[in-house]
Amino acid sequence: MTQQAIKPTLAFDVYGTLINTHGVLTQLQSMVGDKAMDFSNRWREKQLEYSFRRGLMQNYVPFTECTRQALEYTCQYYQINLSAEQKHRLMACYKTLPAFDDVKPALSALKEQGYRLFAFSNGTKDAVETLLKTADIDVFFEGVVSADEIKTFKPNPEIYGYFLTQSHSSASHTWLISSNPFDVTGAIAAGLKAAWVKRTEGAVFDPWEIQPTVIVADLQLLDSALNECVE
Known part of the structure; x- marks a missing residue:
């Protein structure tokens, strides 16, 4: 597989993005x-x-x-x-919250297409692993990276750097996927690309100079959005 054909690493926020x-x-x-x-x-x-x-x-x-x-x-x-x-x-x-309806089919398709998927959360690793298992989506992830491991919270730039180290990825080859605007702006400020999952029609992104790389209303639209961005 050529370098150009390698799919990027995807860092999925958990609370509010995957889990309702x-x-x-x-x-x-x-x-x-x-x-x-x-x-x-x-x-x-x-x-x-x-x-x-x-x-x-x-x-x-x-x-x-x-x-x-x-x-x-x-x-x-x-x-x-x-x-x-x-x-x-x-x-x-909070230990057994459900996943949104689009999550399981989207993760399954992304995994099958060769993306590396990680859960990336402010929650502790144990809490996130329990959530993912309860929601029956744990099998799609290569690992869980928690802010708890370095005792800070998003959007501290340190946590995004820590994710890159733990996932053995580079900022230019990594996307954050989140419904939380603060997380999206934090990731982009740290050098990553980011997709904002606009889960409600009335949701408003902060009117900053930092804006999402792409916006999707449904995780099942993510792959096509990422491909269009690369193209």
């Missing part, structure tokens, strides 16, 4: 009723905010702890007094 973080909605609906979606959105926003703040402060805790503290904040924000058992159930949901 709103998989907690069923549990939330039984606990908070019609506030479930707002609660879920606020929880996710604070989870990410806490990881950003921890990264900037260089005051690392595992992503699971950011998730737990964000849950506590969200309960206080909505003045909802969940029991310790209810909070435990919600945190347990």
